Structures are given as C-alpha cells and as structure tokens.
Amino acid sequence: MEYPTQQNQFLAKHAQLLNESYKRLLFKALLENTDSDKDLAIQLFHAPFALVSHDTSSDPIFNYANLKALELFELNWSDFTQLPSRLSAEPINQTERARLLAEVTQKGFIGHYEGIRISSTLKRFMIKNAVVWNLTTPDGLYQGQAACFAEWTFLNNV
Numbered sequence: 045m046e047y048p049t050q051q052n053q054f055l056a057k058h059a060q061l062l063n064e065s066y067k068r069l070l071f072k073a074l075l076e077n078t079d080s081d082k083d084l085a086i087q088l089f090h091a092p093f094a095l096v097s098h099d100t101s102s103d104p105i106f107n108y109a110n111l112k113a114l115e116l117f118e119l120n121w122s123d124f125t126q127l128p129s130r131l132s133a134e135p136i137n138q139t140e141r142a143r144l145l146a147e148v149t150q151k152g153f154i155g156h157y158e159g160i161r162i163s164s165t166l167k168r169f170m171i172k173n174a175v176v177w178n179l180t181t182p183d184g185l186y187q188g189q190a191a192c193f194a195e196w197t198f199l200n201n202v
Contacts, residue, residue, distance in 0.1 A: 045058065048085065091110055095108070095112070098188050109121070144176065155173070168199040171193045175193070
C-alpha cells in the first residue's frame with residue numbers, strides 16, 4: 045500500500061475496511077460524523093490516537109499506520125509497511141502478543157489490551173486500553189487485524 049495522500053484519497057478503501065470492521069464488532073465507529081469515505085480516511089490518518097493494521101501473511105506485515113502510530117514507532121511509512129508486526133514488541137513480549145492475536149482471531153476483537161511496544165530507536169512504551177480487532181469484508185472475508193489506542197506511557201530503557 046502506498047503512503048496516504050490526496051491523490052489516493054488517503055487510502056479511503058482501507059480506512060472504510062478499518063471502520064466498518066470495527067463497527068460490526070463493537071457497534072460503534074472509529075470516528076463519527078464523517079461526510080465521506082475520503083473524509084473518514086483523512087481524519088483517521090490525522091487522528092490523535094494510534095491506528096495500525098497488518099495483512100494476512102503467515103508472518104503478518106503492517107500495511108497501515110496513521111501519523112500518530114508512525115510517530116510512536118519512529119518509522120516512516122515505507123519502513124513501517126515492510127515491518128513484520130511481531131517486531132513491534134520486544135522478543136520477550138512476542139509470546140504474549142501472539143496469544144493476544146490468536147484470541148482476537150477466535151473472538152473477533154478484544155478491548156482494554158495493555159502491552160509493551162518498542163520503537164525503531166528502542167524506546168519502550170506501554171499501550172493501554174487498546175482495541176484489537178479482525179478486519180473482514182461485509183461478506184466475512186478475513187483481511188487481517190487492526191489495533192487502535194489513545195493511551196501510552198513511555199518507559200525508562202532497561
């Protein structure tokens with residue numbers, strides 16, 4: 045996927061998948077009161093919360109991050125969208141992350157997730173009250189998983 049811009053309507057189709065999948069599972073939208081798919085995509089990309097998604101590969105690769113997520117993980121779009129999502133957690137935390145994603149796959153979503161993530165410059169941060177959900181088309185075709193969170197705390201490096 046290419047970097048969200050005016051020319052590609054800020055990846056409106058993917059933003060709609062993120063929002064509609066979230067709405068089907070949690071009975072509310074990621075953002076309310078958007079005028080169009082493009083407006084939704086712009087607002088999600090510039091939202092004050094972090095929003096990421098990964099694909100359906102056997103070792104899933106991130107395929108979307110809004111500006112807040114890119115800032116937190118200290119990566120540009122190109123580097124982020126080539127990163128296996130498991131590498132967003134330190135090796136010691138990857139087992140818990142894998143368990144979490146398996147639970148999401150089975151249940152459809154989880155709310156109030158907390159976990160430690162790591163930026164490209166090795167800054168550790170605790171995410172709190174994250175929602176992680178399956179991305180599916182209206183007819184149920186699995187498209188990956190997404191996460192959003194508005195709470196994080198940077199930790200001291202160990």
